[in-house]
Amino acid sequence: MSTRHDPIDTLPTARERILHTAHDLFYLDGVRATGIDRVIAESGVTKVTFYRHFPSKNDLIRAYLEYRHQRWMAWFTEALARHGGNPDAIVPALSEWFRDGQYRGCAFINSVGELGGALPDVVELTRSHKQDMTAAIATVLPVSRQRSLIAQGVAVAIDGAIVRAQFESSPKVALSALNRIIKALLKA
Numbered sequence: 001m002s003t004r005h006d007p008i009d010t011l012p013t014a015r016e017r018i019l020h021t022a023h024d025l026f027y028l029d030g031v032r033a034t035g036i037d038r039v040i041a042e043s044g045v046t047k048v049t050f051y052r053h054f055p056s057k058n059d060l061i062r063a064y065l066e067y068r069h070q071r072w073m074a075w076f077t078e079a080l081a082r083h084g085g086n087p088d089a090i091v092p093a094l095s096e097w098f099r100d101g102q103y104r105g106c107a108f109i110n111s112v113g114e115l116g117g118a119l120p121d122v123v124e125l126t127r128s129h130k131q132d133m134t135a136a137i138a139t140v141l142p143v144s145r146q147r148s149l150i151a152q153g154v155a156v157a158i159d160g161a162i163v164r165a166q167f168e169s170s171p172k173v174a175l176s177a178l179n180r181i182i183k184a185l186l187k188a
Contacts, residue, residue, distance in 0.1 A: 069132070090182060
């Protein structure tokens, strides 16, 4: 899943330019490493315009995570469907993302690591994102009384694979391990 925003038929508003720019910079370089002046310069707006839309960096961080959630969930559910809409779809879907040249892990896990203690909203937004991710996983699992628990286990395994894929030279190890974990959870 590329971090670059999708082309828009109409010119984006100043708010959209700021948000798209922040999205790309925060995801690729980190939230703390990206200053407001850089976002302003790269989005082509004035400071007045920036602060009219986002009174603080924390407001921009919250908007970035909400935007990232919408984009990522739309991609994830579409990728799961495209790969068959069953448990075997999970690893190929994630493989697309892990192999993307712009891959930098989970924006939510990264943001909690950077800001979790300083900005509690990041933890809350991450919790909500992970609940929605788990619900999407559940939709491709066989119907059973254990479906919710299995989906939670798969979600935790995915989070581990996301982190592992960030530091390995290839995502192959993370994807292979994830595949084994999913199969074991489904057999249990």
